[in-house]
Amino acid sequence: MPTQHLKIPLERVGVLIGREGSVKSYIESKTSCRIHVNSDEGEVFVECDDALSVFRVAEVVKAIGRGFSPEKALKLLDDDELIFDIISLSNLSERALKRIKGRIIGKNGKTRRLIEELTGAYVSVYGKTVSLIGYINQVRIAREAIEMLINGVQHGTVYSFMERKRKEMEWEALQGIIIERGGENAEEERGVKTEADETEEKNTEEKQR
Numbered sequence: 001m002p003t004q005h006l007k008i009p010l011e012r013v014g015v016l017i018g019r020e021g022s023v024k025s026y027i028e029s030k031t032s033c034r035i036h037v038n039s040d041e042g043e044v045f046v047e048c049d050d051a052l053s054v055f056r057v058a059e060v061v062k063a064i065g066r067g068f069s070p071e072k073a074l075k076l077l078d079d080d081e082l083i084f085d086i087i088s089l090s091n092l093s094e095r096a097l098k099r100i101k102g103r104i105i106g107k108n109g110k111t112r113r114l115i116e117e118l119t120g121a122y123v124s125v126y127g128k129t130v131s132l133i134g135y136i137n138q139v140r141i142a143r144e145a146i147e148m149l150i151n152g153v154q155h156g157t158v159y160s161f162m163e164r165k166r167k168e169m170e171w172e173a174l175q176g177i178i179i180e181r182g183g184e185n186a187e188e189e190r191g192v193k194t195e196a197d198e199t200e201e202k203n204t205e206e207k208q209r
Helices: 010-017 019-031 051-065 096-106 107-118 136-150 155-208
Strands: 003-007 032-037 043-047 083-088 124-125 129-135
Touching: 003 051, 010 019, 010 032, 010 043, 010 051, 019 032, 019 051, 043 051, 051 083, 083 136, 096 107, 096 124, 096 136, 107 124, 107 136, 107 155, 136 155
Parallel strands: none
Antiparallel strands: 003 043, 032 043, 083 129, 124 129
């Protein structure tokens, strides 16, 4: 039976378990997996009937461990196209870490909020990591924006970058809708032509009689 061993911060164990075990029980009931938690060590063992379920549940556990609320982390179970990504800041000194986290969060959380609004990805700044939940394009743009901030790019430049990328995503989505509708219209036209052809054939047969 596929299993995975993870370790999360002790202060996040209670969040994973939930009040009276509500979060842990919900994950188990939704996935038919078993989650064993060592509350003293922060160790988590995920056991499922298949490898894919192990992977998805492990992603939820890691997301909660990296500061996401259960509500946001559990979205990973509801949509297979959502992904979880981590940017490590472990190579930074304590002083640099504090400064970089401040740049990513922004005054009163402004920068983090704008990253979420402009990319559509959820962002969690916790410990020595920045974590993301979203669709692959959303996460890719959010990661690039955060890496720009880490590398010292001015906030205004990063905001402009995200706004430009958001417009590109909106345009791509619109193009996809147009193509999809074009295909549907073509199918409808073929159907109409087929009916017209059948009617014409019947009329021709009647005239020949």
